[in-house]
Amino acid sequence: MTNTELFKTIFKRKSVRKYAMTPLPPEIFTQIQDYASVAKPLDTSIRYEFYYMGEEDVKGLLAIKAPHYICIFSEKKQGYLMNAGYLLQQIDLYLSANHLGSCWLGMGKLSKNIPSIKDGMEFVIMLAFGKASESVHREKINEFNRKSLSDISTAEGVEELLEPVRLAPSATNSQPWLFSGRRDQIIVCREKLNFIKTALYEKINQIDMGIALYHLMLSLEYYKKTAILDFETTSVPTGQEFIAQVKIGRAKEKRDD
Numbered sequence: 001m002t003n004t005e006l007f008k009t010i011f012k013r014k015s016v017r018k019y020a021m022t023p024l025p026p027e028i029f030t031q032i033q034d035y036a037s038v039a040k041p042l043d044t045s046i047r048y049e050f051y052y053m054g055e056e057d058v059k060g061l062l063a064i065k066a067p068h069y070i071c072i073f074s075e076k077k078q079g080y081l082m083n084a085g086y087l088l089q090q091i092d093l094y095l096s097a098n099h100l101g102s103c104w105l106g107m108g109k110l111s112k113n114i115p116s117i118k119d120g121m122e123f124v125i126m127l128a129f130g131k132a133s134e135s136v137h138r139e140k141i142n143e144f145n146r147k148s149l150s151d152i153s154t155a156e157g158v159e160e161l162l163e164p165v166r167l168a169p170s171a172t173n174s175q176p177w178l179f180s181g182r183r184d185q186i187i188v189c190r191e192k193l194n195f196i197k198t199a200l201y202e203k204i205n206q207i208d209m210g211i212a213l214y215h216l217m218l219s220l221e222y223y224k225k226t227a228i229l230d231f232e233t234t235s236v237p238t239g240q241e242f243i244a245q246v247k248i249g250r251a252k253e254k255r256d257d
């Protein structure tokens with residue numbers, strides 16, 4: 001699976017909520033595990049682990065019923081939620097690129113038989129996945145229910161780079177991101193939350209930002225740009241919280257296709 005294939009999948013992926021309950025063939029399951037084992041973290045200093053579960057291991061009235069789930073457990077450290085989003089979005093796109101269904105599951109809870117702490121790492125979030133019993137892909141961009149580019153960006157000259165980020169999934173489709181800056185430097189921000197929303201969305205929105213950053217990195221790679229992520233705070237528009245700045249450099253010689 002190349003990053004170009006993952007990039008192209010962004011334009012058709014969707015959350016799949018109906019699954020055939022037959023487990024995937026072992027060889028397919030192994031390929032998924034192999035791919036997950038080489039996923040690239042946003043912050044290499046954060047310890048994490050993927051953990052696979054079956055139907056019986058997940059509870060929650062609102063949880064989606066699927067034959068498989070992949071969870072991420074992580075060390076609780078600055079940036080761990082974004083790191084989890086960044087990592088699991090690689091799996092979400094990989095599954096979709098392989099015509100399998102997947103859905104982020106913020107509502108999913110571990111059943112009693114699964115400890116929520118493993119090796120000092122805390123359960124963060126899971127994705128449901130398996131063979132879909134509904135369509136896996138969208139046919140057209142207008143099937144995406146998303147904010148427009150002008151709603152999420154004031155940056156100039158980077159429309160093409162940001163389109164795949166605009167399409168990123170987010171919890172309750174809140175799309176909490178805002179981009180500013182220019183061609184050689186994109187500033188990534190997150191909408192500041194009011195008191196009530198903080199309680200509900202503070203954690204999950206950080207996962208969303210990790211997802212958006214992964215889409216941005218895939219986009220920069222596809223468009224043959226170099227990117228340096230810098231988490232050193234800079235000034236941001238009113239009402240926004242700084243997440244990262246991305247310094248964009250000259251074209252690379254080649255990408256992986």
Ligand SMILES: Cc1cc2nc3c(=O)[nH]c(=O)nc-3n(C[C@H](O)[C@H](O)[C@H](O)COP(=O)(O)O)c2cc1C
Pocket residue numbers: 013014015016017062064103104105106107108144168169170171172173204207208211
């Ligand atoms: C962090 C996160 C948590 C989510 N949790 C749930 C969930 O618990 N249940 C659900 O049905 N969908 C969940 N979703 C899926 C979103 O509702 C979905 O991504 C969004 O509405 C956009 O739709 P799309 O993924 O089909 O493009 C979650 C998505 C993200 C990114």
